[in-house]
Amino acid sequence: MNTTILDRHMLAILDLALAEDIGVGDVTAMSTVPPESIATATMLAKQPGVIFGLEVAKAAFQRVDSHLVVHHLAEDGAFVEAMTAIASIEGSARSILKAERVALNFIQRLSGVATIASIYVSAIEGTNARIVDTRKTTPGMRVLEKQAVAAGGAHNHRFGLFDGILIKDNHLAAIGGPDRIATAVSRARQSAPHTLKVEVEVTTLDEVKAALAAGAEIIMLDNMSITEMSEAVRLIGGQAMVEASGGITLHNVAQVAGAGVNLISIGALTHSAPALDISLDFAIH
Amino acid sequence: MNTTILDRHMLAILDLALAEDIGVGDVTAMSTVPPESIATATMLAKQPGVIFGLEVAKAAFQRVDSHLVVHHLAEDGAFVEAMTAIASIEGSARSILKAERVALNFIQRLSGVATIASIYVSAIEGTNARIVDTRKTTPGMRVLEKQAVAAGGAHNHRFGLFDGILIKDNHLAAIGGPDRIATAVSRARQSAPHTLKVEVEVTTLDEVKAALAAGAEIIMLDNMSITEMSEAVRLIGGQAMVEASGGITLHNVAQVAGAGVNLISIGALTHSAPALDISLDFAIH
Amino acid sequence: MNTTILDRHMLAILDLALAEDIGVGDVTAMSTVPPESIATATMLAKQPGVIFGLEVAKAAFQRVDSHLVVHHLAEDGAFVEAMTAIASIEGSARSILKAERVALNFIQRLSGVATIASIYVSAIEGTNARIVDTRKTTPGMRVLEKQAVAAGGAHNHRFGLFDGILIKDNHLAAIGGPDRIATAVSRARQSAPHTLKVEVEVTTLDEVKAALAAGAEIIMLDNMSITEMSEAVRLIGGQAMVEASGGITLHNVAQVAGAGVNLISIGALTHSAPALDISLDFAIH
Amino acid sequence: MNTTILDRHMLAILDLALAEDIGVGDVTAMSTVPPESIATATMLAKQPGVIFGLEVAKAAFQRVDSHLVVHHLAEDGAFVEAMTAIASIEGSARSILKAERVALNFIQRLSGVATIASIYVSAIEGTNARIVDTRKTTPGMRVLEKQAVAAGGAHNHRFGLFDGILIKDNHLAAIGGPDRIATAVSRARQSAPHTLKVEVEVTTLDEVKAALAAGAEIIMLDNMSITEMSEAVRLIGGQAMVEASGGITLHNVAQVAGAGVNLISIGALTHSAPALDISLDFAIH
């Protein structure tokens, strides 16, 4: 595998995690396990789900000890059944014990994200809508979580504040006046790089019309009813992309997709995904 | 408030989070909101729960713009009802918009941890047991999450590998032989700093007896039934602290406490706590 | 002035510059100038030009000595005549001497960029085209140089590889085949965030047609003659933005703008702008 | 090649440059170029000049992807004719595209410095004078630019404030009084490490005499006429090194050398050298 610059983000959070867990050393393994003890460990998914995080887990082991040999027994993005072995680690028993918890903390969390994303994608299968993520990610893990979302079959919205123009209610409040949507879109066109589309968040059909008139390229429907969404889609008539946002769960996501929107953004993909249960089983040579 | 060295950990993860969200700048606010626009924002808990993270949220705003004035309207560790205002922020509208998402990402996650911790604590009220956390924390956020656990009324287990001796199944496997518990405890006493207690994880009553004989100061009962736990507590008879671990949920935690253990460790406090719903409401001057 | 997160980029390069110049200390000032010596220095533009970098120059002085008082006598983005005082610095003579060279190195370079940008903008005044920058910036100074370009009245293209899709000849070579433009645009739409427009670099009128047919939102004409550019603009007919690039100098930029393109990108704004001559004049109290 | 500690300075600015360009990733290459695509690229000097920066360009590619194979087809410090291939890069097409711009930004700028230095050196060939650089370097790139100057055949002055004593007009102003040159030199001898020579900047022949009397080991003639310089050289008579500085261009540098000075310092070597035109040509396997 290539060592790419994306690793910069992964390594930053990985090194924080290793430092906070290991500190000045693993007093248990150092005092009880002989330095020459060699072990093989198996990483086991104890629940069914979509696996993501094998690369960062491997990196966790190899940051602690570059001599550990890690083999992936599954692919990032693959769905596995319960009790599937997904990786093996061989080398110094002390080193494996030292990295174990951090490696698991990453892969459990990221596999939880990939799994919930895949469930949302399944729920709208056959429609033209895309499930997209939000900026409601775990501090320090945005790049990894965005990758987990994609591994689960969903799509990525903008990464951050720098690569997409999204004019929200608070921006409109800051501008004020009856023409605030037109003003906002016009200012964005004037000052922001021309490589970025302009997206506007609206809450009423009148605002939909204003955004459309202003030339918004993406219109986000915030917390609208299914009926309103359908009407908004009809009004927009393909002149802008339509994104549904707010209050969308597995119970209503199919209906939202049925209303004809292009994009459905779900914060819970990253802010509340439960961890997938993954453990490390240990054998000594 | 003092600027203490604990901030080192908080600032490390906070700066990562700000960097990944803001990157080279907030193109929306920069292009649409005038630099002189001043706003007041209110942070609102939309669900009932225990709030934790007001300090880090304040720091998020003030790392972005040291002139933002942040007032706490609640205390870290307080339980609040739904729709309670917990903080106000006043200053440059651009700056508030820039820091908003990161501040919320921290406080939503940490309040989720404090809230679930407080629910577990309530569930065993009146017993002598303590709810304690584990090392199954979010990468980079261990110090903050440990504080959130304490804010919810639970207690902290060791922080990491460096401040507690916990001999687990994998350590015992690495040592091997019929006397592996005695060997492990003896080695730990010989080599590790004398300031640390020795804890041993056991899965059977025979192992309980071995740990007790070896002089373990804390015995962790892993995935035992309530009946086994009661018997273990009886065997140990106060000669060591007893910790229950594994498979403990809100459904059975009271029973576990009733078995007489001293400590009940719950990984889900930190690895799967759903975010508390908190938003930022914006007014322009 | 606000301390915003943009400072992160400015401080990174500023601190590198201070470290490489000052090292373990200023042996001349430390040994020859008494610690109690107080001075006032005036920063003087010795050539006419557009000033940019007053903030970073101020920061250079104040990183060295937080007690230095710096007043701006001009505004970033202002055109000044030769021999205009643009800032004053008052405080410890040792500290001013220590920071002087680094402060000047920044402001001379950035004012050179702003000045050359303003000259290009003047050259196309009255047309509908925008002068835009490129990624051919000084290592470590992209954010500052992009700001200098804007201070000179030109516009910013994408910041980097992350906030704009620009399919260039090398990408098309990597894809290959007669439909490579269509393939590339289609793949970008499928995988990249929907917030980004798709730009394609073309060298012939046939490629212009292919990019248009593929639905490119921006078409970059690479090294075309004025005649070809005019024809391309006619073919595109407002269905995409048109950017001219390559071989454009002050001698032909007005003709390029006259061909009807929307954007004219100029690498020399940042890769070869001569420094503006600025010096520091010193008086002792 | 050895991995030496000099890399610390190169890596600091290189990593800043890569981070600002790549950010969270290359959205174009990631979405349009297949991960398995392999390419060979040729780095081509499109103008004649002295090449410098092959090592840092190589490092740019290999920081992005340690599997890229980079061969140098020229040597740092070599003069090449227009259209000379100076390096080849083979490996993942995505990785080459990701590092391309940063690698070129370094080598274009540094080769521009080496080339202008070599032109100044040629202009004084046959004299005893040395062309030396100044501290007017690009922020963050001093070590690299000093190496480029040497690669062009010129010499390095002190690196920064820490490895040379240079008493300038502002230091003398801070000391004041008729004996300020004698005072300054005497103080420097008393307090600064004895390993450093003492250099004094003078503007008149009287100051030359004062510096000589004070025992200055190097005397810098600031903005003197050729006649004054000749007279100063005669006065000094080999008792100190003589450095000419200020207002020296390709038009008068030979005359300055002819005046008999030992050193001629030229700020423009580093603050205003135009980039050498170098491109990357791409072929797909």
Next chain:
Amino acid sequence: MNTTILDRHMLAILDLALAEDIGVGDVTAMSTVPPESIATATMLAKQPGVIFGLEVAKAAFQRVDSHLVVHHLAEDGAFVEAMTAIASIEGSARSILKAERVALNFIQRLSGVATIASIYVSAIEGTNARIVDTRKTTPGMRVLEKQAVAAGGAHNHRFGLFDGILIKDNHLAAIGGPDRIATAVSRARQSAPHTLKVEVEVTTLDEVKAALAAGAEIIMLDNMSITEMSEAVRLIGGQAMVEASGGITLHNVAQVAGAGVNLISIGALTHSAPALDISLDFAIH
């Protein structure tokens, strides 16, 4: 040898040391020694002592030049006679000269610590007491110095403030009142992780009794006479570990051990150990 996470601490101080010594480069070796010159150097202990720091010395050479080949001719922790060769280094003469001083600075200091530790251990041979270190370590070198202490046969006390509870006179002063020892111990039990033992510093026999009654697990006798210590040991009667501290030198350490204490802490192991004389002898190929 494994590259373990402990290296994080070693590398932090090692890189500081290399940066402060090498700065922008080794002007002597760069100008006088040809780049192709190859040498073999021998590291020689010129005094008898316990060697520690071979790993960090090796790392110093290899951080400067990863191609240097370093062989250990002794083991960390071994006692060597005067004039024993303890390591050989082969490779670029320039690189060896560049790293030499830093490598020696580490190993001389750490071997000094290991040697003095071994002398204290010898002085109490045959008793049941352990020599332990303190937090009076060299800034930045605590992990390395703690390892040196262990290499000399002594034991480590807590690493820092985070992995041991030690209630000292100043804590007791801050609490105040006649029951301050009981209060302090009780608070520590209530709030600190249960994995840590509680140690109390006492100065009188009454305080010994109070600490014992409060349930302290370790009692530190501060600056007591041998007679008082013996009485304290008798009072405690094995119910807590006993640590002697303060004013202990090679002259009285055996008597202290004879008083029956378990632990004897010696600040001078790390704060005043003289360096062991070690040099580098150089041969050229």
Next chain:
Amino acid sequence: MNTTILDRHMLAILDLALAEDIGVGDVTAMSTVPPESIATATMLAKQPGVIFGLEVAKAAFQRVDSHLVVHHLAEDGAFVEAMTAIASIEGSARSILKAERVALNFIQRLSGVATIASIYVSAIEGTNARIVDTRKTTPGMRVLEKQAVAAGGAHNHRFGLFDGILIKDNHLAAIGGPDRIATAVSRARQSAPHTLKVEVEVTTLDEVKAALAAGAEIIMLDNMSITEMSEAVRLIGGQAMVEASGGITLHNVAQVAGAGVNLISIGALTHSAPALDISLDFAIH
């Protein structure tokens, strides 16, 4: 006091020291001392000596808690009698306890260096020689230790490899041949910055002559007898500075000075200075 860039070096080692001591927090103070407890502490020199490190000690307290008020009761560089109060610290008891050990570790070590330097200076009072330090400093503390040496009245040699040319036996070995001294000096003149003097280490009178003939500006006499030194001084006759080095102790330093050398370098100033005994006395409000 100014915040100067020299702080960069001080803060690097200070932050390492605080991080290694405090880690994830001070469990003793956090659990036993109430957050509202306010104390005043007095820093007391318990031995006579020259104090150095008051600034870094103050910084240690204020990095931990910016609200601590620190007053210096002595000056850096002052000689104090035993039992002199040298600083007072007022503020949060928890914060003072947290920073205490690190602050003391710095000031004890640095005052030890300043004290031993002052003793050597006294020993040669009335001669023309200067006591100078070496590069045998504590890793990470070179800037602070060089300042301590100067505070004790001695002088600083070069800081590192970058600000002085010192051709030693190993450089000469690497060059080889009968003319190796001439070759080395000539190469240094050709390639190194002209701002640096050339120093050569010699061991025989023949080498003294060779160094003199080669034009060395400083000649270091390595491990010569007093008689040889006197003869060397006579031979050199003021044409170069003369430095004595190797095997110099308080017993013979006056004789060495009497031999007429200009500089006497003493490694033990920094590699083996015993710590000065300084403690912190605590009172509670």
